[in-house]
Structures are given as C-alpha cells and as structure tokens.
Amino acid sequence: MGYAIEVKDLTVNYKQFQALDQLNFSLAPNKIHGLLGRNGAGKTTLLTILSSFRPAKQGTVLIDGRNPFDDEEIMEGTVFIYDKDYTYDYSKIDTVIKEMNYFRPNFDEDYARNLIKKFKISDKKTINQLSKGKQSAFQITIGLASRAPLTIFDEAYLGMDAPSRELFYQELLTEQERYPRTIIFSSHLVSEMEYLFDDVVMIDEGKLLLQGSYEEVIEQGFSITGAQADVDHFTHSLEIINEKRLGGTKSVMVYGALSNQQQQEAKSSGLEVGSLSLHDLFVHVTKEEEE
Incomplete structure (x- = not known):
C-alpha cells in the first residue's frame, strides 16, 4: 500500500541561503522513516516537496515512479501533518471528521472518533478552542485515521505532554502493523522516539549526512x-x-x-x-x- 520514494539531486535555493543541496536518497515503501536534522536543516522544505506543496525545480522527486506535483492520485494518497496556526479556524471537530472522507479515500471515521476519545478531545469544540497540545493530537488523529499510502508527520508532537506523545507512538506502531504505509517522521528530538524507526535519513544544512536502516546507522x-x-x-x-x-x-x-x-x-x-x-x-x- 505504501509509496516508494526516490530523490535525485534535489536542490532548493532561497535568496539568502541554500535550503537543500543535491540531496540523493530513496525510501522503501511500508516502513517508518526517521527524517532527522536540527532546526533549519532543511527538513520542512524537503517535506513540502514530497507532499506536493511545491514542485521540485532543481532535481527530481518520484513517488511510485511519478512526479507527485499535480498528480491527483498521489496527492490524495499523501497526508502532511505539520504545526499549523488555528487561531482563526472555527471548524467544529465533529464536522472535520465527517468531511474527511471526501478528501481521503482511506479515511476511517470510526478510528478517528476512537482516537479523539483516547486523546480526550471533545468533538463539540472548534479547532481554535483546543489547547496547543490538543490541536496537535487532533492533527495526529487525522494523519493516522487517513491511512494514506504516504503519511508525513513534521514535528507533529509540538505542545503534547509526555503521556499523549507516548499514546501517539504506540498508536503509530499499532497502525503500521494493521495498515502498512510509508511513514516519514521528521524530528530534531530523537531520544524518546528512535525505537519507532525502521530507516533513518539524517540531514544538516541541506546536505545528506547518513542514510540506512536503523541498525546500519547506529553501527557508525x-x-x-x-x-x-x-x-x-x-x-x-x-x-x-x-x-x-x-x-x-x-x-x-x-x-x-x-x-x-x-x-x-x-x-x-x-x-x-x-x-x-x-x-x-x-x-x-x-x-x-x-x-
């Protein structure tokens, strides 16, 4: 079910700096990939291209052998969970869950409702009424319940307390067993979640430092x-x-x-x-x- 990903010579330049510098790597399907790098390493820039928020102008990105940008099937099969500003989002939790089936063909509404109960989120509230931690938990709920072939979590735990993060990690592993997919988990905080990763991609200042299976990388x-x-x-x-x-x-x-x-x-x-x-x-x- 999961997508295979191939990145060749991917380069992104902004006016003041180079965000990505000739990245080359491939990700096997149906695995949890840890994308590691400090703040400003280029993780989010990379993920916006993988999730079709922007095209690859220098270099090539292929998802299941296809250019993901403007590819409707690939875009429907990709979920990008990142830190958002919900200050002016008055959508009711219950409504968002009901409407997700229109956007994500694999979305499981029953599982989503089960998760918001576990995270103690009221479906009567609007998103902007939730605390920062509950907003993150709701985003994670959408990501897990979407069961998209490519599911991306970019620093998705921000604001969550330790018990909520642990619940997230356990649900992630359980879901991967039930419905295997390609998961990219971006983080600069490694110690508490490294046991999640099958493979690791480590970048810094836009360059690839290390890539391989978890076992291969720690043998360095x-x-x-x-x-x-x-x-x-x-x-x-x-x-x-x-x-x-x-x-x-x-x-x-x-x-x-x-x-x-x-x-x-x-x-x-x-x-x-x-x-x-x-x-x-x-x-x-x-x-x-x-x-």
Missing part, C-alpha cells in the same frame, strides 16, 4: 567500557565523542566503525563493546557539521 559508532588505562590505550587513535568515569571504570563513545579485528582486540583486553544510541550519534554528527 560504538561505546567502549572497561578499566580506565585499558580504555585509554585502546581508544588513543580513535575519534572520541564523549567519555564518562566512575571510579576506575571509564566509558567512551567512539565515532566510526570498528573492524572485526578491533572488536576482538577490545574483548581480549577485557573491554565491553556496545552500540551508540541514535540520539548520541545524531548530536555528534550534526555538531561536527555545524563547527
């Missing part, structure tokens, strides 16, 4: 833990991201892959080799690019 770094002297000796020529000490024990985060031989040497020295979190890797890679 390791943690080394053991006696301080042994850790120092083993890591003296490696790129250290961070380090911690507790008594005579030291743990360091290392950027870069370790060969099989290096891993065996570490183990023979009594050192424990572990993987980095996606959050740690993200912070390091984007910080280095900034500097």
